[in-house]
Amino acid sequence: MERAGRKYFLFVTVFIVFIVYGCGSSSGKEGMPQAPPPQELPVVTVGIAPATTYQEFSASLEGIKDIEIRPQVEGYLDRIFIDEGAHVKQGQVLFHINDRPYHAQLENAKASLAAARADMVNAQINVTRLTPLVDNNVISDVQLKTAKASYDEAKARVAQAQALVNNAEINLGYTSVKAPVQGYVGRIPLKIGSLVGVSTTEPLTVLSEIREIYAYFSLSENDFLQFKNQYPGTTVEEKIKQMPPVELVLADGSTYPQKGKVQVVSGQFNNSMGAISFRASFLNQDGLLRSGNTGKIRIPRTVTTAVLIPQEATFELQDKVFVFVVGDSNKVASVPIVVTGSSGNYYLVDKGVKAGDKIVYSGTDRLQDGAVIQPQLISMDSLLKKKPL
Template sequence: MNSRIYYNSLLRQARPLIAFTILAIGLYSCTTSAGSESIGAPPPQELPVLTLTNTAAVTYQEFSATIEGTVNVELRPQVDGYLEKIYVDEGAYVTKGQLLFKINDRSYASQFTTAEATAHAAQANMEKAAIELNRIRPLVQNNVVSDVQLKAAQASYEAAKASFEQAQSATNNAGISLGYTLIKAPVSGYIGRIPFKAGSLVGRGEALPLTVLSEVNNVYAYFSMSESDFLQFTSHTTGKTVDEKIKGLPPVELMLADKSIYTEKGKVEMVQGQFDKSMGTISFRAVFANANGILRSGNTGKVRIPHTNAAVLAVPQQATYELQDKVYVFTVADSNKVVSKPIGIAGTSGVYYLVDKGLNAGETIVFTGLDRLRDGAVIRPLPLSADSLRKAMPL
């Protein structure tokens, strides 16, 4: 009995606490529900989008090239001797006929003087034989002396004449050798490396030339095409023959080693007659004007052959992303949901990819903010004008 009274007393004391707990739970539930309704789902993010249209664009095929002067002359000594003087420095510009080197000429000058003296003596002997012949000829006619003497005088004159001609030839050869001691520029151009110093013994057997003289008012850019590139060139370029196709090519550009474009455009002039079997390539030659001497023999770069595309889809590169060696864009589908698509790239033009697969004209793609997107995400599109975009970012 006392236990029941004690239990009832505890229950009466706990009722206010139970009621308060139930009330607190109810208030918390209402507050949570109201808070959820007030926050709600986040609104779609606003992102710029671009509707694609066909446009004309120029693409380039690039081929590694080496530059050479139109004339590269190896200057080699034609006579042996000590290099007495060097009149120019490496890298200097020289004009045709300018004196460049001098080989010690004392021995050659002596040989020339000796040859001249021998020639003068031979000339004197020839003149003496001619006088004797002219003296005997009328005597034979008058039967004063026999015909045998005339024939002997004639033979002496012919022998003297031959000796004189031989001496003249020796004099000319000595003069040529003496002239070879002075080495002059055969063309105007730039002096290359000079591996010898004054006092060096040089001669015709030297492996190295005295220098290489490059005429670079115009330069040649040599580049090669693979067999597949060459077949594409022959099938896509107008003309019946290869020569006609080369003449029909537009002016080409030269990209220098620092990625800048050379100011002058060039012209493809010729293609070799056969493929290199070891490399599987065929060589072309383009010529570029070089009046300012910016290009030198030994420069490298890339020859860029332009191709005009009448109607292609130009997609800004910043509107794409790469994944596992593929390039993707986010297209805007129904209900403004985005869907990723891989695209095929036919080439580049400026900051644009030229797309030939995966997209069609009229489709809309997300321009920026791709790093915050996932397939199926809903966005609020902010349309951009393709024309105004190309004015700001030209092809």
């Protein structure tokens, strides 16, 4: 019985091993891992369309007149009639300098003038008295000539005294510092009680007339050469007249509602910076812009046949922009492109791809060169309708 049991156990064990081995052998190739199917990715055909691109240049803003208000006489500042940021009219009094010394100078000058006039009257009387005596040969004409010389001297002293009076009146008037133009008051560094004069380093304030604002910006030598080639005309002035209106992008990223016009250009390059300066003017009736603001000038450029690529289809690597181009057998290859500008959500491309090429629209982060995909074609027209230029 014991031997029979051992034989039965051995038989069952061999049978189980045979069954397991047979099942494993019978599965064969069906048990091997299968290759995943190609990725389904959206693909768009590169197209051509008219587009407007923009060049941006950093700009600083200044009023058409930024005038330093400086004292023209010396004295203590005893009144300030305005506050920083206030709008003032032309001729409005801004500051007052203590005028007591200048009142005294004026009174002294007037007294000197009165004395000079009295001397002139006496000299005239003397000439009048001696004239008939000379005519009747009672006295020699030497005395009359002397009297006339004294009169001329007295007359000159009157003119000199009058000039001193005029000068004293002018200096007295300078104690009231007035606005030469209308505009906005800048910072007021000095306070009441400060001693001011023509030698004071800081101005009392800066008055900005900002009904119109100038935006100063610079073009590099390369940008300037492109500018000269882009617009018709034989001179720079003629080319500037052909430039379209420009936009001003403010520091917060918003666009100023009024468009401006480029007016003048500097006569020569700044050798230290390798740039040449331009100026654009913007109307500023509401006073939204102030001197000292910064922003960016946007110059539009229209391209009639631009090669467009959605920005979503690109990726950057080592400061270069790439796309995945779909080739034969739906294999993809990364290709560098040369971007000449942007318009809306699209890049304008000069080199790398051409109209009719198919590129992967999205999912480029999951691709590598030589990968095979299952394209899902998207129309460029449909993209332009969803995201226009």
